[in-house]
Structure formats: structure tokens, C-alpha cells
Amino acid sequence: MLTLPRNSLLAALWSFTLVVAQNPSIVDLGYAQYQGTVDTATNITILLGVRYAAPPIGDLRFRAPQSPAFTPGVEIANVQPNECMQAAKGISPTNPLERRATEVVPSEDCLFLNVYYPSDATGTPMKNLPTLVWFHAGGYVSGGASTSNGEDIIRQSNHNIVVVRIQYRLGIFGFLAGAAVREDGTLNAGLRDQEFAMRWVQKHITKFGGDPAKVTIWGQSAGAGSVFQHIVANGGKTQPQLFRGAITSSTFVPSQYAFDDPISEFIFNQVVAQTNCTSVVNAMACLRAADPTVLETANTNIVADGFFGTFTTAPVIDGEFITQPPTLSFLQGKVNGQVLLSITNAFEGTLFVNQSVVATAAEQALDLFPNFTASQADEVSALYAGLGTDLFQVNGVMGESIFICPTYSLLHAFAGRAFKGEFAVPPAFHGSDFAYYYPGNSTPPVNNMAFINAFAQTFTSFIINLDPNIKVSDTIIPRWDKYNVGNTEMLFNMTEAGRPDVRSFNTDEAFLRRCQFWNSVGNLTGH
Numbered sequence: 120m121l122t123l124p125r126n127s128l129l130a131a132l133w134s135f136t137l138v139v140a141q142n143p144s145i146v147d148l149g150y151a152q153y154q155g156t157v158d159t160a161t162n163i164t165i166l167l168g169v170r171y172a173a174p175p176i177g178d179l180r181f182r183a184p185q186s187p188a189f190t191p192g193v194e195i196a197n198v199q200p201n202e203c204m205q206a207a208k209g210i211s212p213t214n215p216l217e218r219r220a221t222e223v224v225p226s227e228d229c230l231f232l233n234v235y236y237p238s239d240a241t242g243t244p245m246k247n248l249p250t251l252v253w254f255h256a257g258g259y260v261s262g263g264a265s266t267s268n269g270e271d272i273i274r275q276s277n278h279n280i281v282v283v284r285i286q287y288r289l290g291i292f293g294f295l296a297g298a299a300v301r302e303d304g305t306l307n308a309g310l311r312d313q314e315f316a317m318r319w320v321q322k323h324i325t326k327f328g329g330d331p332a333k334v335t336i337w338g339q340s341a342g343a344g345s346v347f348q349h350i351v352a353n354g355g356k357t358q359p360q361l362f363r364g365a366i367t368s369s370t371f372v373p374s375q376y377a378f379d380d381p382i383s384e385f386i387f388n389q390v391v392a393q394t395n396c397t398s399v400v401n402a403m404a405c406l407r408a409a410d411p412t413v414l415e416t417a418n419t420n421i422v423a424d425g426f427f428g429t430f431t432t433a434p435v436i437d438g439e440f441i442t443q444p445p446t447l448s449f450l451q452g453k454v455n456g457q458v459l460l461s462i463t464n465a466f467e468g469t470l471f472v473n474q475s476v477v478a479t480a481a482e483q484a485l486d487l488f489p490n491f492t493a494s495q496a497d498e499v500s501a502l503y504a505g506l507g508t509d510l511f512q513v514n515g516v517m518g519e520s521i522f523i524c525p526t527y528s529l530l531h532a533f534a535g536r537a538f539k540g541e542f543a544v545p546p547a548f549h550g551s552d553f554a555y556y557y558p559g560n561s562t563p564p565v566n567n568m569a570f571i572n573a574f575a576q577t578f579t580s581f582i583i584n585l586d587p588n589i590k591v592s593d594t595i596i597p598r599w600d601k602y603n604v605g606n607t608e609m610l611f612n613m614t615e616a617g618r619p620d621v622r623s624f625n626t627d628e629a630f631l632r633r634c635q636f637w638n639s640v641g642n643l644t645g646h
């Protein structure tokens with residue numbers, strides 16, 4: 120080991136202190152100071168685990184997020200934050216298949232975000248860059264900011280985007296509903312966390328080189344579902360404007376019931392029962408006093424008890440933040456955001472259907488939507504008959520009712536100011552497209568640079584210019600027309616011979632008729 124004479128060690132420490140004091144990668148947020156880490160190989164500066172709200176614990180449990188308390192000194196922001204409490208399978212930190220940072224463990228104290236910004240070698244930010252706010256996936260029950268690397272997006276943008284990846288409360292911690300929560304707490308707390316983080320971006324993003332007027336929100340699956348919610352939040356009149364662009368990748372839109380629907384109350388009562396809070400006078404006070412591990416057990420039990428492929432805790436219509444069914448807001452044009460980009464995968468439903476169970480389309484619909492009667496089930500039978508095997512039809516019901524048709528309802532609200540793409544590279548399941556724009560965690564299965572570049576740049580071009588036709592650099596994508604009902608979309612596929620097949624096509628009319636049916640029964644399905 121190299122030993123330094125004592126004096127030069129002191130000198131080294133002294134000069135280090137001086138450097139730190141002027142380090143451009145230190146940001147002062149008013150309530151705290153954080154120091155980022157410059158990746159000098161790429162000139163991207165990264166801040167992990169920036170607190171944006173007070174710990175939502177104790178009396179703040181089930182309540183709207185609050186501003187953080189003052190923390191003196193400079194915190195080194197180089198450790199992935201604890202993620203929010205998790206449910207469902209395959210997310211244990213010891214799972215050998217997971218490639219996320221191993222220090223990430225679930226905690227109630229999880230209201231953190233990660234910032235990635237283009238800089239010079241000292242961490243000095245650039246100015247006025249378009250900013251991406253990313254909402255992670257995980258069915259509103261799992262996931263975290265560490266699940267992908269914001270550097271991927273910065274590279275694809277040729278260092279022209281600031282990336283913020285936020286966390287929000289999950290499962291019953293973020294989405295417990297019921298009349299009692301409305302009375303003594305905050306409904307849709309997980310969505311409120313997201314909005315709180317977007318307001319944090321408005322206030323602080325210039326310190327990282329971002330332009331608060333040029334924010335795009337983007338997410339995949341429940342992250343895209345979150346984008347869907349913020350588009351209709353506050354009656355579509357959120358002040359100030361928190362984002363100009365919105366991107367949805369495989370929008371997950373589970374049934375969204377009224378906060379006091381019998382289903383919401385049923386789940387609330389289960390939580391209360393499993394925490395031994397049933398017979399107390401003040402159930403909310405009892406839930407707030409409960410040990411987090413007890414609540415977490417109730418959380419995982421209740422989610423695991425859900426019907427195969429569904430996630431029990433989800434956004435509700437709360438009458439305040441989300442005032443009516445989003446599809447109604449779309450019809451009325453009551454939306455936030457200026458321009459929309461929506462991508463769906465060809466087979467969104469397959470991963471959420473047990474492929475060894477023999478069922479019909481009608482049975483699947485009855486299982487998914489408890490308020491369906493035989494009459495709606497018959498309509499489903501008729502609409503899906505002729506679309507392949509029973510299993511294929513069941514996959515179709517799952518994918519179209521919960522992912523794809525809600526995306527088209529959203530598109531209709533943005534007709535003439537939206538772009539629509541379909542990812543069809545086999546198997547084209549839910550999430551199959553993810554590795555093409557976040558390659559850091561897993562290599563894209565199809566190794567064709569022209570294709571990968573075209574698909575990935577769709578998003579960065581949109582974030583920078585609100586138009587995938589104004590490209591970061593040249594790609595194989597032909598002219599991409601704006602989406603109007605029933606007209607052109609962009610296909611992203613590879614031929615069997617391994618050539619990119621990227622071209623525009625018209626939306627299938629039989630498919631649109633099935634969506635019309637799902638719209639017509641929205642009052643029963645919670646859509």
C-alpha cells in the first residue's frame with residue numbers, strides 16, 4: 120500500500136476540502152445539499168437518492184406528501200434509494216436473476232428520485248435542456264428508481280436531455296382507498312407523490328441544466344398508467360403546467376373504481392382485518408400505528424390473492440385529484456399536456472394470462488370485471504369469436520380491455536396532436552420493447568443497430584422536439600403522420616429474414632370496433 124508522508128496527506132485532504140466547496144456537482148435545494156458523481160467517461164453527472172418529500176411514515180402514513188425538513192451539510196448522492204414497499208413475486212433483493220443494485224431494499228421512507236444530467240468533467244450542468252420525468256413500472260405494487268439507468272436516455276439524446284427517475288408509494292401504502300381514507304387521509308397518495316415530484320422538478324430542475332417549460336413525462340406499464348392519470352388530473356387544468364409532452368409505453372389501466380365503491384371498501388376492510396384494526400373506533404389511527412411489517416404482510420397477501428395477472432391496488436376516482444373516469448375526461452377534452460406519443464406492443468395480454476388454463480373469452484371477461492353479467496359476457500364471446508383459439512382470445516381480452524383500448528381512448532383526446540406506434544418484433548409481449556430504449560440492464564434481443572437506433576430515437580426526438588420527425592440523428596423511420604382516429608400509426612417490426620420493417624399502416628377496423636365495445640361498458644369495468 121502506498122503510504123504518504125503525514126504532511127502531504129493533510130495537504131491532500133485540505134485541497135480536497137477546497138475542491139468540494141466549489142464543486143459544481145453540489146446542488147443546493149434549499150432544504151438540503153447534494154453532491155453528484157460525474158462519470159468522466161461520459162460527462163454525465165448522476166445524483167441517486169435525492170429526497171423530494173418528507174418520510175411518509177407515522178402520522179404521515181396514508182397522507183399527501185409533505186416538504187422535507189432541513190438537513191444541514193452536503194449529502195453524497197451516490198447510493199440507490201430504498202425503494203417503496205413491494206408486493207408480488209420476483210422482486211426480492213436476493214433474487215439472483217435481478218440485475219438491480221443489491222443495496223436496494225424496500226422501506227416506507229422511499230420518496231426519493233434519481234437525477235442524471237449532461238455535464239462537463241466537473242459536473243457543471245448545461246442550460247435549458249428538455250427534461251424527462253420517468254415513472255417506473257410494476258403494476259402499482261413494485262419497482263423503483265434503480266430498475267434502469269437514466270444514462271441510456273442521455274446517450275441516445277446525444278447529451279441533450281436531463282433525466283429524473285422518481286419513486287412513489289406502492290400497494291396499499293400508496294393506493295389504499297375507501298371512505299375512511301378520504302375522511303382522514305389522502306386517496307391516490309401514490310399519484311400525489313408523483314405530482315409532488317413533478318412540482319419539485321418545476322422548482323429545482325434548472326439547477327441540473329433542465330428547462331421546467333420543456334418537461335415530458337414517460338412511463339411503461341403502470342408508469343404509463345400514471346402518465347394517463349396526470350393527463351386527466353385536476354380536471355385537466357393542473358397549474359402550473361407540469362409537462363408539455365406525454366409518452367405512454369404499454370399503458371396499464373386496471374379498473375378504476377370510485378373511492379367508495381364496494382370493491383374499494385372490501386380491500387380497505389381486508390387491510391383493517393389483517394392488521395387487527397377491525398374493532399377499534401378509529402381504524403385510520405390504528406393503521407397509522409401499525410408496524411410497517413404487519414402492513415407489508417397485509418399488502419403482499421392482498422395483492423397475491425388477486426385474480427391471476429391482476430394487481431389489486433390501483434388508482435381510484437377520488438373526486439378531488441381524479442374527479443371522474445379518465446375516459447370521460449378524454450371525451451370532454453379535459454386534458455393536461457400538449458402532445459402525446461403512445462406505443463403499444465402487439466400482444467400486451469399474454470404475460471398476464473395463465474397459458475395453461477383452459478378458459479373462454481367470456482369467462483376471462485367475467486373474472487376480470489366482477490360487475491359483468493351474462494349479457495356483456497355474450498357480447499365478448501361474439502366479438503372475439505373467430506380470433507384464433509380460446510387461449511388466443513383470452514389473451515386478446517386481457518390485452519385489449521386493460522392495455523390497448525384505453526390507450527386509444529387517450530389517443531382520441533389528442534387526435535391531431537399525437538403519434539402512435541406499434542412494437543411488433545416477436546414475441547411483442549408486454550415489456551418486450553423496454554430493452555431497446557433502456558439497454559443498460561439487458562441487451563435488446565434483436566441486434567440490429569438501424570432498428571434499435573430508430574426505435575430509441577423516437578422517444579428522445581419527441582422529448583426534445585415534441586415530434587419524432589425532427590430527429591436527433593438520421594434514422595430509418597419514414598415520415599410519421601400525426602394520429603387521427605383510425606388512421607396512421609408507425610409499425611416497428613423485424614422480418615423473418617432479420618430486416619427492419621418500419622413503416623406506417625392504418626389501425627385495424629375490427630380492432631377499433633372491439634374498443635368501441637369496451638368503451639361502451641366502461642361504467643361496469645371501471646374504465
Ligand SMILES: *[C@@H]1O[C@H](CO)[C@@H](O)[C@H](O)[C@H]1NC(C)=O
Pocket residue numbers: 159160161162238239240241
Ligand atoms: C468532458 O468534458 C471535458 C471538459 O470539462 C472535456 O475536456 C472532455 O473531453 C469531455 N469528455 C467527454 C467524454 O466528452
Ligand SMILES: *[C@@H]1O[C@H](CO)[C@@H](O)[C@H](O)[C@H]1NC(C)=O
Pocket residue numbers: 393394395413
Ligand atoms: C391479531 O390478533 C390475533 C388474535 O389476538 C393474533 O393471533 C394475531 O397475531 C394478531 N395479528 C396481528 C397482525 O397483530
Ligand SMILES: *[C@@H]1O[C@H](CO)[C@@H](O)[C@H](O)[C@H]1NC(C)=O
Pocket residue numbers: 473474475476
Ligand atoms: C397455471 O395454471 C396451472 C393449471 O391450473 C397451474 O398448475 C399453475 O400453477 C398455474 N401457473 C401459475 C403461475 O399460477
Ligand SMILES: *[C@@H]1O[C@H](CO)[C@@H](O)[C@H](O)[C@H]1NC(C)=O
Pocket residue numbers: 465543544545610612613614615
Ligand atoms: C412482425 O414480423 C413477424 C416476422 O418476424 C411477423 O410474423 C409478424 O406478423 C409481423 N407483425 C406485424 C404486425 O406485421
Ligand SMILES: *[C@@H]1O[C@H](CO)[C@@H](O)[C@H](O)[C@H]1NC(C)=O
Pocket residue numbers: 638639640641642
Ligand atoms: C356512465 O355513467 C354516467 C354517469 O353515471 C352516464 O352519464 C354515462 O352515460 C354512462 N356511460 C355509459 C357508456 O353508459
Ligand SMILES: *[C@@H]1O[C@H](CO)[C@@H](O)[C@H](O)[C@H]1NC(C)=O
Pocket residue numbers: 376377380381490642643644645
Ligand atoms: C358494481 O356493482 C355494485 C353492486 O351493484 C355497485 O354498488 C357498484 O357501484 C358497481 N361498480 C361498478 C364499477 O360498476
